Amino acid sequence: MKTKILILLPLVQSILLFGFLKASCPVYLTISPNGKALYDSSLEVNWGPDCYGPPQWIGIYAQDPTISNFQPELLIPRVAIVNKTGKIITQIKLGKLHFPGGWNRQDTSDPPATRYPTGKCLPHYVASYNGTELLTVDCLKIQPNWMAQNKDVSRMPLKNMFLPGTHASGAVVNRTSKSVLIKDYLQAQLFDVWSQLVFGIRYLDFSVGYKNMATNDDSDNFWLVNENMFLQPLVGVLRDVLRFVKRSGEMVVLDFSSFPIGFYKHPEIYRSLFYLIRRELGDEAYQRNVTTNELxxxxxxxxxxxxxxxxMILFPTQELPHPENESNLICPPWLRFSTSFMNMSQTLDYMRLLFSRKPESPVKDDGWIFTAVRSMEQTLNSHKLQTAKERAAVLNPKVNQWLKGPWGNNANVVAMDYFSNTNLVDLAIQLNAHKAFLMANEDYVNLEILNLC
Structure with missing residues (x-):
């Protein structure tokens, strides 16, 4: 007689974990892009997805409510939680942002910055209750060291990781800018690149333009652009990236994705840009094996x-003259997919195609980037010109919600405008832990033990 026993403990644990999360009503904070400036942006209370048992009330606090009986700055009753998934934009402002533990750009490396592998709360908390019973608590947090949280994550190929990213990463408005065009239509992020990295973003998308500044330093001629307008010099942003990786020990994927101004039929300008990147980041850039055309x-x-x-630097090597096009400091671009010209229904269908990873999906066994954005032209086609903030306010929560289902397990890079109105980084951390858990325990699933009598 044979008895077949399936050892499925790790898989069962995973199912139980995600079943519990789905059955509960997670509540978290995000930052609305509705302010005229960063400090004026409002906190958003979010719940769901699939919040079947809403709490009796939700409170926002300026201090951790688990350590004392603080009074909430804002109380939201159950009657306001009308859907299984939703959000409320509050009147509470983000205020002046200060990072703890030596994570401000201007902080020195002596003493070294504090490591926060599980994140560090800023003074904005949200908690849910039934009566006086605390159900959940979360906070607005920085995640400067999240990759060190799970050792199994570091063993996963980058193509299997969920990397939270930003689109038009350098499209941040200078405080002195008074241009309505730039503030409403060209700005794509609330936070500068340094702050994005401190919050946990690990993929940066750079569109570069060339403008002759008539200086002795050619690096002054390279600018980050969006919608074909110059926004800020590139070299300072590259130095922020270098400063961050040295301080954190984290990995960042840097994607030079487009070159809309000044590059066309000018390989010598591509070469000059390559020299700038090599000068600023060469000591930290991953060196691939070019003889095997390594992926x-x-x-x-x-x-x-x-x-x-x-x-890790992604760059269109075919645009560089020889021998720079064979440099081991740059990697060929990954596949890119964008929702720029899609409405919400088309976006959902497109995500279903991409994230299913079925044979008909264009996603292959390599790195790939999903850019969840809507362009100005797309809103013009719908006979209403929306600002970049309005577009992100509609699109981001939907994409974030869809990724919380099984699709998120197949995500690689997800890049957004105004990522701060989602919990994209927390979502990536959770799903990477799940992926790493399954990878580390795959040998224990479906193991047959035969008992011969």
Whole structure:
């Protein structure tokens, strides 16, 4: 007689974990892009997805409500939680932002910045209750060291990781700018690149333009652009990336995705840009094996750290003249997919195609980038010109919600405008832990033990 026993404990634990999360009513904070400036932006209370048992009330606090009986700054009753998934934009402002533990840009490295592998709360908390019973608590948090949280994540190929990213990462308005065009239609992020990285973003999308500034330093001629307008010099942003990876020990994927101004039929300008990147980031750039035409997305975080490298640079090598096009400091671009010209229904169908990973999906076994954005032209086609903030306010929560289902397990890079009105980083951390858990325990699933009598 044979008895077949399936050892499924890790899989059962995973199912129970995600079943519990789905059955509960998660509540979290995000930042609305509705303010005229960063400090004037409002906090958003979010709940769901699939909040079947809403709490009796939700409170927002300026201090951790688990350590004392503080009074909430704002109380939201159950009657306001009308859907299974939703959000409320509050009147509470973000205020002046200060990062703890040495994570402000101007902080020195002496003493070293505090490591926060599980995140560090800023003074904005949200908690849900039934009567006086605390159900959930969360906070607005920075995640400067989240990749160190789970050692199994560092063993995953980059193509299997969920990397939270930003689109038009450098499209941040200077405080002195008075241009309505820039503020309403060209700005794409509330936070500068340094702050994006501190919050946990690990993929940056750079569109670069060339403008002759008539200076002795050619690096002054390279600017980050959006919608074909110059926004800020590139070199300062590259130095922020370098400063961050040295301080954090984290890995960042840097994607030079487009070159809309000044590059066409000018390989010498591409070469000058390559020299600038090599000068600023060469000591931290991952060195791929060019003789085997290595796919950089097959590497994992451990591979980079073994080289003591923390930046992976994606660059269209075919635009560079020889021998720069064979440099081991740059990786060929990953596949890119965008929702720029799609309405919400088309976006949902497109995500279903991409994230299903079925044979008909254009996603292949390599690194790929999903850019969840809507362009100005798309809103013009719908006979209403929306600002960039309005577009992100509609699109981001939907995409974020859809990724919380099974699709998120197939995500690689997800890049957004105004990522701060989602919990994209927390979502990526949770799903990477789930992926790493399954990868580390895959040998224990469906193991047959035969008992011969």
């Amino acid at each position: 950089c997305a097959n590497r994992n975080l451990q591979d980079l750290l073994r080289q003591n490298r923390h930046v």
